[in-house]
Amino acid sequence: MSLVIPDDFLQTAHISEADLKLEIALLLFQQEKITLGTASQFAGMNQLELQRILGSRKIPIHYGVEDFRQDLNALEANGSDREQHQPTQTEVLKRIEQRRTFSPAQSHLPDTLTILQEDRAR
Numbered sequence: 001m002s003l004v005i006p007d008d009f010l011q012t013a014h015i016s017e018a019d020l021k022l023e024i025a026l027l028l029f030q031q032e033k034i035t036l037g038t039a040s041q042f043a044g045m046n047q048l049e050l051q052r053i054l055g056s057r058k059i060p061i062h063y064g065v066e067d068f069r070q071d072l073n074a075l076e077a078n079g080s081d082r083e084q085h086q087p088t089q090t091e092v093l094k095r096i097e098q099r100r101t102f103s104p105a106q107s108h109l110p111d112t113l114t115i116l117q118e119d120r121a122r
Contacts (some may be wrong), residue, residue: 018044021055030059037070068096 010017022043029050040050048114054061072121085094 013060014102021090025050026057026059029054035064035066035070063096068092089113 005017005020010020013020015023022045025034025039025043028034028042029036034042036047036050041046043050051061
């Protein structure tokens, strides 16, 4: 599907195409219609950048099963063939559950991808 937004609309709203895409991604993510991965992809940025924006706007991150799968796939694509301890699905889900209410505003806490990478590095 393609959506055509007239240039004069963007000019009237004083918003760039990139900023409009970001706003749409944030809105749909906040309404839990899309995952963090999908939102960051639509906005044209990585998940960490989007998490920082979410934190600055005090929008909580709802980390679900689909987000977990995307993170796991990303880790596997980045070298899962190492001979290191691989956390079990139960271990990973337990760690995610412990951080279920993670807010990017609490930037001193690591994101789930970092946790998974640390587990795999052990």
